[in-house]
Amino acid sequence: MMQWKTNNLLFIHVTRIASFLILSFSIYLFFAGHNDPGGGFIGGLMTAAAVLLLYLTFDKRKIDEMLPINYVNLIPTGLLIGFGAGFIGMIFGFPYLTQFFDYFTLPWIGEVELATAVLFDLGIYLGVAAVALTIILTIAGDEE
Amino acid sequence: MSLLHWAILIPFLFAIIVPILYKYIRPIHTGWFVLLVPSVLFIYFLPYLTPISNGDTFMESVPWVPSLGIQFSAYVDGWSLLFALLITGIGALVVLYSIFYLDKKYEALNNFYVYLLLFMGAMLGVVLSDNLIVLYVFWELTSLSSTLLISYWYYRDASINGAVKSLNITVLGGFAMLAGFALLYVMTGTFSIQEMIGQAGTVIDHPLFLPTIILILLGAFTKSAQFPFHIWLPDAMEAPTPVSAYLHSATMVKAGIYLVARFTPLFGGAAEWFWIIAGAGLLTTLWGSFSALRQKDLKGLLAYSTISQLGMVMCLLGLGSAALYFDEANELYTVAILAAVFHLFNHASFKGSLFMTAGIVDHETGTRDIRSLGGLMLVMPATATISLIGAASMAGLPPLNGFLSKEHFFMGLTNAAEYGIFNMETVGLIFPIIGWLASVFTFVYCCIFFFKTFAGRFDASRFPKKVHEAPVGMLISPAILGFIVVTVGLFPNLLSQSIIEPSMASILNGLPMDNEAFSVDIEHWHGFSLELWMTIGVVAFGSLIFAGMGRWSKWSIYNKDVDPFTPVYDATMTGTIKGSQLITNVQMTGRLRDYFAFIAVFFLIITSWTMVRFDAFALDLEAMGNVTIYEMLLIGLLLVSVLSLPFIQKRIAAVVVLGFVGFFIALLFVNFRAPDLALTQLLIETVLVVLFMLAFYHLPELRKETSKLTFKWTNAMISFGIGLMMTVIAFSAFTFGQGNGFDPISDYFIENSADLAGGYNMVNVVLVDFRGLDTILEVLVLAIAALGVIALIRLRMKEGDDV
Numbered sequence: 001m002m003q004w005k006t007n008n009l010l011f012i013h014v015t016r017i018a019s020f021l022i023l024s025f026s027i028y029l030f031f032a033g034h035n036d037p038g039g040g041f042i043g044g045l046m047t048a049a050a051v052l053l054l055y056l057t058f059d060k061r062k063i064d065e066m067l068p069i070n071y072v073n074l075i076p077t078g079l080l081i082g083f084g085a086g087f088i089g090m091i092f093g094f095p096y097l098t099q100f101f102d103y104f105t106l107p108w109i110g111e112v113e114l115a116t117a118v119l120f121d122l123g124i125y126l127g128v129a130a131v132a133l134t135i136i137l138t139i140a141g142d143e144e
Numbered sequence: 145m146s147l148l149h150w151a152i153l154i155p156f157l158f159a160i161i162v163p164i165l166y167k168y169i170r171p172i173h174t175g176w177f178v179l180l181v182p183s184v185l186f187i188y189f190l191p192y193l194t195p196i197s198n199g200d201t202f203m204e205s206v207p208w209v210p211s212l213g214i215q216f217s218a219y220v221d222g223w224s225l226l227f228a229l230l231i232t233g234i235g236a237l238v239v240l241y242s243i244f245y246l247d248k249k250y251e252a253l254n255n256f257y258v259y260l261l262l263f264m265g266a267m268l269g270v271v272l273s274d275n276l277i278v279l280y281v282f283w284e285l286t287s288l289s290s291t292l293l294i295s296y297w298y299y300r301d302a303s304i305n306g307a308v309k310s311l312n313i314t315v316l317g318g319f320a321m322l323a324g325f326a327l328l329y330v331m332t333g334t335f336s337i338q339e340m341i342g343q344a345g346t347v348i349d350h351p352l353f354l355p356t357i358i359l360i361l362l363g364a365f366t367k368s369a370q371f372p373f374h375i376w377l378p379d380a381m382e383a384p385t386p387v388s389a390y391l392h393s394a395t396m397v398k399a400g401i402y403l404v405a406r407f408t409p410l411f412g413g414a415a416e417w418f419w420i421i422a423g424a425g426l427l428t429t430l431w432g433s434f435s436a437l438r439q440k441d442l443k444g445l446l447a448y449s450t451i452s453q454l455g456m457v458m459c460l461l462g463l464g465s466a467a468l469y470f471d472e473a474n475e476l477y478t479v480a481i482l483a484a485v486f487h488l489f490n491h492a493s494f495k496g497s498l499f500m501t502a503g504i505v506d507h508e509t510g511t512r513d514i515r516s517l518g519g520l521m522l523v524m525p526a527t528a529t530i531s532l533i534g535a536a537s538m539a540g541l542p543p544l545n546g547f548l549s550k551e552h553f554f555m556g557l558t559n560a561a562e563y564g565i566f567n568m569e570t571v572g573l574i575f576p577i578i579g580w581l582a583s584v585f586t587f588v589y590c591c592i593f594f595f596k597t598f599a600g601r602f603d604a605s606r607f608p609k610k611v612h613e614a615p616v617g618m619l620i621s622p623a624i625l626g627f628i629v630v631t632v633g634l635f636p637n638l639l640s641q642s643i644i645e646p647s648m649a650s651i652l653n654g655l656p657m658d659n660e661a662f663s664v665d666i667e668h669w670h671g672f673s674l675e676l677w678m679t680i681g682v683v684a685f686g687s688l689i690f691a692g693m694g695r696w697s698k699w700s701i702y703n704k705d706v707d708p709f710t711p712v713y714d715a716t717m718t719g720t721i722k723g724s725q726l727i728t729n730v731q732m733t734g735r736l737r738d739y740f741a742f743i744a745v746f747f748l749i750i751t752s753w754t755m756v757r758f759d760a761f762a763l764d765l766e767a768m769g770n771v772t773i774y775e776m777l778l779i780g781l782l783l784v785s786v787l788s789l790p791f792i793q794k795r796i797a798a799v800v801v802l803g804f805v806g807f808f809i810a811l812l813f814v815n816f817r818a819p820d821l822a823l824t825q826l827l828i829e830t831v832l833v834v835l836f837m838l839a840f841y842h843l844p845e846l847r848k849e850t851s852k853l854t855f856k857w858t859n860a861m862i863s864f865g866i867g868l869m870m871t872v873i874a875f876s877a878f879t880f881g882q883g884n885g886f887d888p889i890s891d892y893f894i895e896n897s898a899d900l901a902g903g904y905n906m907v908n909v910v911l912v913d914f915r916g917l918d919t920i921l922e923v924l925v926l927a928i929a930a931l932g933v934i935a936l937i938r939l940r941m942k943e944g945d946d947v
Binding site for chain 2: 029032033034035036037038039040041042045046048052056072075076078079082083086090091093094095096097099101102103113115117120121123124127128130131132134135136138139140142
């Protein structure tokens, strides 16, 4: 996407490792959100940052092949999940956007808290990541 | 959620499936699947008839926004059941008709049925909602979905024009109505209509009464195409005929009628309510029936006739509302309500069939122009028969149902002169006179509709298509409606007990139900009463006018078929567009710094005015804590980077220094133990710097600032003002917080986030659990911003384009 691309070996190799570290950290952040710092918004932004790093280092075409995702379509998907999660409560007669949570004991993992808020947060996560990527890639892809 | 709620939501849910059905099951017309929805709903609503006719009502409630008193409550009484049955029953017939009307090869059926189902669900929501806000939501949904339906053939200019017109007018009325609802809430403290009716006395005596009813009636009148808001209805005829049959004869335009009747128990008995509704209705009847005469388009004629008939129902509702002035039911007044309910039903039946036959004529001959039609009786005998039944019923001829309701209409009007309230002793006489005149015109346009289309000599060369009778499938629906017209005409009391009496009871809610005035007994023959003589007069006079049509159709007023109010609307529209362009050109300079200056100055003025007005300045340094060395250091660095910004000449350096500012703020957050905020700030800053760099690539070199000194001083003053304002606000907020001993809002979240939401990160719990709507709507804002970026960059305007 940029014309000043050079073959900076160090940059490329660091990116290869760093981007996946950042990506996994962003997913950790997303799940940690309910009890520790993190959550959908931050996780989404960090995912966007990781993907952006890839775009900055490698060719746009190459990343598009690797991640064949249309970020524009991801925005409404995230919004739909977020808005849709709000209806879960309505089915059971609670107001819109009522969230539920409970603790379950799963085999091997132990006691886990499962919350509908995670679904809602997933919507936020996808929406934020997709918006950030869409804006930046659209501006970057502008030819003029 | 009860079954009743699902009944409202099913059309919406089914609308999601329709595109899939359309895409994957191409050989079968999508309409066959859609037909299921109204049929099932109709069967679902039918059993309600028995309990409703025994005087029961049903109320099912689901909290929606309980903190604001908004419940999704579905309420069934006689009046809403009548509408629910009309919507689903006629809906089923319309869908059946549309299967044969719309060709599955050439038409975008998925769009059509999605819009139709949206409309059906919205309409059901309007008539079954008891909560005003929910009702309003569905009300605007009917406006939106009907606009989509009207503009279904979106490549035609006339369709778009008609759709925009209907949207502008009905949504304008809708906004007024929302304001009226808000005023009602102020008066009664509830959004539930049934609870409001309990407080009817306080509402009528309230000083806000008149503005409230005017605002609400604006909504009802625009929707029901009452004079002078009727101009959108004829243009809406650009929609496909099944749509016209559905929206503009059976359901949508009746929403206004529904609303007026629904509010009659609340406002009825007040002179203002009586006069506005009866007056507007009467005027609409006359104007609509007169304008219908001048139409050259079959559907245009029917549109004006709908306007006129709706005006008639509206007028009757106004007259009948006087019953609530007294505390006992009196046949003098209730007969008007009876006529309104009965005619509403009859109108749905005959107008639906007429629209469908007009659609058949259009479909099979290729034209709707009355001047080129004629002689179709022998070519299309079935269509002609159904049209004859419909037209005769509309004209008010015995023994069809239109005759019965017209007799009651006359009875209601002549009774009006005997009212003895609201000065009706003297002015009351104009009601029967104008009503009679309108009926004469009605008779004439019914003659025009039937004879100009079907009578005369058939000349095949006049039609663009080879004319033949419609396929059987297309005839089923109008035939069923025609059958209803005849049946109700022959056995008029078929509906009296089951639907008309309960409807009257809900409109005149509060009057004793067991009164004799409520028992409905419709008869064909009352002896040589005044009403019968009026009907005979209508037929005689109308026939004379129709026979002399050749003479008066040369008059210029006949040939001007554009409504005189249409130019007024057009002028308003062009004026609005011109005016907004003017304003836009003044404020949209195209320079980002101007926009910032506008925003900043506006913010400055509004906030300082508010603070001065409420005397909100306070400064108390005593209570403040100590500033540690780290904080001093951070703030010092922050200050240095901010202050050095204006003096940096290289853009890249400016971007980096701006990044510093953000990172220092993130560090401040860390210092104050807000890891979530710090993380967000860091990430936003990172992404922003990348964005800046990208934009940087496209920007020209930074040039030496050449602006004038005064300009610089203005900028400096604005930024200084904003900074000062923020500081003052912060100090004042802090001082006030210390002074009055309020509990900080965070205490609640600290205590409850683990118990209520199961999370220990309070910030995140606030974001997803306590304030989820804010969060998701913020992401929506972000999404809109992304759309804006896409639109700005990918769909760039050409040189010289204006917005």
